[in-house]
Amino acid sequence: MNFTIFLLVTLFWGSISAQDEGTSETQSCFPDMCNLLKEFGALGEKLGAMEARLKDSETRLKDSESQILELKTKERTNVVFSAAIGGGDKDIGPFNTDTTLIFTRVITNIGAAYNPSTGIFVAPIAGIYYFTFSYHVAGGRHPVWITLFKNSEIVVTSKEYKTNHHWADNGGNAVFVQLQRGDHVFLRLHANTYVWGDDYLTTFSGFLVNQV
Structure with a gap:
């Protein structure tokens, strides 16, 4: 010019x-x-x-x-995990205080976002995630009350009351959650409740649906 x-x-x-x-x-x-x-x-x-x-x-x-x-x-971002509570055939709980459930038998953990030592999932990226959990109880000797937390926030919960009419029951819940990077998701067993521990029945799973 x-x-x-x-x-x-x-x-x-x-x-x-x-x-x-x-x-x-x-x-x-x-x-x-x-x-x-x-x-x-x-x-x-x-x-x-x-x-x-x-x-x-x-x-x-x-x-x-x-x-x-x-x-x-x-x-390239794939986040998928499934884990069973493990520990052999025995009751998990009841405890005197609310307790984070640790699922030690890792079935899959693509992205390594789930920590089998703490039972906590940490979101590696912001996005929409899907989580589901299932539990098994035997004998109805104690009630069951499990809650899925996002950090300190209650997201969904599931309960089973003490009963003498059933020898075994199964329950659970599922939810889509929007997470920011670093958010924690975990299951907490409420005080004076229990679940059945083994390698196949009581599980915790989740995966990334879409980044946002």
Whole structure:
């Protein structure tokens, strides 16, 4: 653009100088010089428009590259886990206080977001997650009360009352939860309640549905 302006100024100044000399030959060429100046002016406008379109194309290309990178990141992010409470065939509880259930038998743990040492799932990325849990009780000797927590917030719960009419029962619940990165999700067994512990019946599972 600076070079075009330089040419225009040079030609314009030359045309003025030629006009001042008063020669018939130069005067006969002056209209051609004006046309040339007009053509250079139009060329400068075209170059400016092309430059603007080029910058716009570069911006769109960068936006497309960012979108492609985001899609690739989403495709690579897989979070899935399932775990059973384990510990052999025995009662888990009752305890005097609310207790976080630890599911020690890991069936799958893609993304390593579930910690079998603490029983806590930690969201690696923000998104919509699905969680489900199931439990088994035998004999009805004690009530059952299990709650799924998001950090310190109660999300869903499931209960089974003490009874002498059933030898075995199963229960559970499921929910979609929106999580931020670093949010904790876990199951808590309430005080003075219990579940049956083995490698197959009482389980905790979850997976990432979609990033947000």
